[in-house]
Amino acid sequence: MEPVRELRFTIPKSFLEVFAQEPRFVLKPFPGLWPVDIRLLRSGLLEKLVADEEFNANFEIMIVPRG
Amino acid sequence: MDTNPPELPFLSNIGLMLTYRCTVACPHCIVEAGPHRKEEMRLEHSLAWIEQASAYRHGHIKGLALTGGEPFYNLENLAQISAYGEALGFIISVVTNAFWASTKDVALGVLSRLPAIQMISISTDVYHQKSIPFDYIKNAVWAARELGRLYNIAVCTDNEEDRQYQKIIEDLKAIGEADRIRVSIIFPAGRAQKRARYFNSHTTPEPTVGACSVASSPVIFPDGRVNACIGPLLTLPPVHPMSLGDLHQEALSEVLDRSELNPVLHTIRVWGPHKLVSLLRQHGLDALLPKEYICDCPCDVCYKLLCDRRIVDALESILQDKQIRQTIAYARLYYLNETTMAELYHLHVTDCPDRRKSDSHPRAASTAPASAAS
Numbered sequence: 001m002e003p004v005r006e007l008r009f010t011i012p013k014s015f016l017e018v019f020a021q022e023p024r025f026v027l028k029p030f031p032g033l034w035p036v037d038i039r040l041l042r043s044g045l046l047e048k049l050v051a052d053e054e055f056n057a058n059f060e061i062m063i064v065p066r067g
Numbered sequence: 068m069d070t071n072p073p074e075l076p077f078l079s080n081i082g083l084m085l086t087y088r089c090t091v092a093c094p095h096c097i098v099e100a101g102p103h104r105k106e107e108m109r110l111e112h113s114l115a116w117i118e119q120a121s122a123y124r125h126g127h128i129k130g131l132a133l134t135g136g137e138p139f140y141n142l143e144n145l146a147q148i149s150a151y152g153e154a155l156g157f158i159i160s161v162v163t164n165a166f167w168a169s170t171k172d173v174a175l176g177v178l179s180r181l182p183a184i185q186m187i188s189i190s191t192d193v194y195h196q197k198s199i200p201f202d203y204i205k206n207a208v209w210a211a212r213e214l215g216r217l218y219n220i221a222v223c224t225d226n227e228e229d230r231q232y233q234k235i236i237e238d239l240k241a242i243g244e245a246d247r248i249r250v251s252i253i254f255p256a257g258r259a260q261k262r263a264r265y266f267n268s269h270t271t272p273e274p275t276v277g278a279c280s281v282a283s284s285p286v287i288f289p290d291g292r293v294n295a296c297i298g299p300l301l302t303l304p305p306v307h308p309m310s311l312g313d314l315h316q317e318a319l320s321e322v323l324d325r326s327e328l329n330p331v332l333h334t335i336r337v338w339g340p341h342k343l344v345s346l347l348r349q350h351g352l353d354a355l356l357p358k359e360y361i362c363d364c365p366c367d368v369c370y371k372l373l374c375d376r377r378i379v380d381a382l383e384s385i386l387q388d389k390q391i392r393q394t395i396a397y398a399r400l401y402y403l404n405e406t407t408m409a410e411l412y413h414l415h416v417t418d419c420p421d422r423r424k425s426d427s428h429p430r431a432a433s434t435a436p437a438s439a440a441s
Contacts, residue, residue, distance in 0.1 A: 007406060007415040015397045024402045026074060027277035027339065027365050048215075 074280040077336070077405060078323055080130035081120050082286035082297055083113060085144065089137040090166040092258070093194035095223060097299045099258045100136040107141065108289040112314075113148045116287055119319040121155040131157035132284065133184075134297065139163050139177070146181055153183035160186035162221075164195050165207035174203075174210035186217040188249075191239075192224060193231045201238055208244065219247045225268050252364045270359040274341040274368040282309070282335050285326065291315040293322050295332050298366040300373055307373040308332065308383070327407045330386040330395055331373075337398045340368040346385050347378065355381060 011019075049055050084098070085108050092101030120128045131152040138145050138161050149159045161184050168174035178184070189211075191204045204220065211218040220239055224232040227250070239248055252268070282296045291314040294301050300309045308331035312322030326332060334342050347356060355378050361367040372378050386392065396408040409415060 007410060009400055009406060009409050009415050011397050011401055015394065015401070019398060019401045022338075024337065025277045025339075026280055027275070 074403075075130070075283050077283045077403070078123075078285070078326070079128060080132060080284040081128050082132040082134055082284060083108060083116065083148070084134050084136070084286055084288045084297070084301075085113065085138045085148070086136035086140055086289065088140045089135060089164070090140065091137075091164065091195060091198040093192075094258055095192075095194055095225070096258045097302060098136065099302075104136065106289050107136075107144075108287075110144055110147060112289075112291070113144070114151050116314060116319060117148070117152050117155060117157070119314075121157070123320050123323060126156065129156075129158055130284075131159050132286075133159065133161040134286070135162065137164055137166065139167050142167075142177065142180065146183075149181055149183035158186070159184050160188065162188045162190060163207070164190050164199055165203045166199050168203045168206035168210065171206050171209055174206040175213060178207075178210045178214050178216065184216065186219075187211055188219050188221050190221045190223070192222050192235065193229070194223075196235070201235075204239075205242055208242070219249050220244055221249050221251065223251050225252070252361060252367075268364075269362040271362050272359055274344050274360045275363055275365045276339060276341045277365060278337060278339045279335050279365050279369070282332055285311055285323070287314060287319075293319070295326065295329070299370040303370075303374055306376075307379055309335075309369070309373060328411060330392055331382060333395050333399055333408065334386075335369065337395065337402055340365055340372060343372055343382060344368065346391075347372075347381060350381070350385055352378075352381050 087098060087100050087104035087106040088102065089096070089100035089104070090102060092099075092103070117131065120131065133145065133148065145161070149161070152159050161181075165174075167177045178187075187207070189204055189207050191199070191201070208218060208220070222232070222235055222239070226232070236248065236250075239245065279296070281298065284296065286294050286297045286301070288294065288301070292305050293311040293314060294305075295309040295311055300307060303310075305313070308329060311326050311329070311332075314322065331343065334346075344356060347353070355375065357371040360371065372382075393412060393414065396412050396414055399405040400409050400414075406415075
């Protein structure tokens with residue numbers, strides 16, 4: 001297994017000021033040829049897990065912020 | 068509050084365009100699929116490329132999206148490819164026009180033969196419905212529900228005010244599918260370009276503003292070409308910046324690693340194709356720009372820019388600038404928490420997790436080996 005590497009980046013203040021004033025807006029994904037919709041996937045998988053009695057007896061789902 | 072839709076991480080999903088064959092030849096089809104087309108991805112190529120995708124960065128790619136043409140045209144291949152992908156741990160999704168769902172029983176039988184497919188996107192619109200009745204869509208939806216498969220329904224239109232389009236939306240809502248509808252706008256590429264006079268798109272002199280998340284998911288074509296997305300650029304000769312490589316010439320890992328440093332691609336992902344328009348304007352190149360764009364259609368912006376060799380050359384020249392490249396790398400870090408480009412440009416300051424500066428915005432991440440640096 002690859003060892004985990006941790007790197008630290010410092011974004012210069014001049015860039016931060018510009019980025020802070022330019023909130024990113026994401027367009028809705030084009031769906032016609034691209035079926036992967038992670039909202040659908042996530043909700044489906046979570047619902048499945050929540051409904052699974054054996055899973056619930058042995059595990060719990062925790063949603064935590066990314067580190 | 069962040070109202071952006073959730074995004075797939077870069078390169079976490081990859082597409083296989085299995086075939087140009089389709090049961091119908093719709094006038095809006097950008098890939099010009101139809102019953103007359105013969106090009107199909109060879110099974111051994113599909114399996115080899117899936118295997119390469121599985122090995123990439125120790126399992127970084129999670130999703131495998133199968134598209135076409137009509138992937139269900141060759142059910143035997145679809146069954147083998149999806150099963151192989153699932154065995155390697157991929158989440159498998161597929162696009163279809165549901166031509167196979169003639170009755171509920173038949174639909175159930177077909178989907179049952181494809182247990183590896185977890186998500187289905189069913190296309191229906193005015194053009195598909197000329198050949199594939201709405202009952203087929205209902206049967207496919209019913210079978211997907213019965214088998215516990217996830218699904219959505221993709222509806223394409225040239226104009227959301229079109230009465231026939233609105234009727235389809237009403238029909239879908241009537242069968243309880245309002246939450247599953249995904250609408251997209253037709254753009255004039257492929258067959259839709261040749262028949263553009265039949266469409267009634269609204270246009271505007273300003274490009275659609277917004278980042279494109281679809282460009283995070285590259286697609287492999289039957290001939291081995293890899294494109295950054297499944298949009299209309301696929302109809303162009305592979306000399307534009309969103310054409311990432313050719314798997315008959317190099318390994319998938321080389322193609323994907325190189326894409327980490329593609330400034331056009333990441334400008335589109337971070338800000339959107341309108342940012343390329345802004346860059347060209349800032350450099351006094353307004354005369355090269357298209358005069359109008361289709362409303363709410365980022366693909367149209369991308370296509371109109373990158374189909375023009377003069378614009379591509381100008382962008383490549385502008386994006387040589389080291390400061391612009393660093394801006395893109397920092398923007399990926401800031402907006403997307405993506406470190407690879409910054410790492411490859413040697414923008415990391417330390418590997419010490421405790422070091423902080425008061426005027427900085429530190430980001431830390433576990434990263435895969437930076438093989439694209441070579």
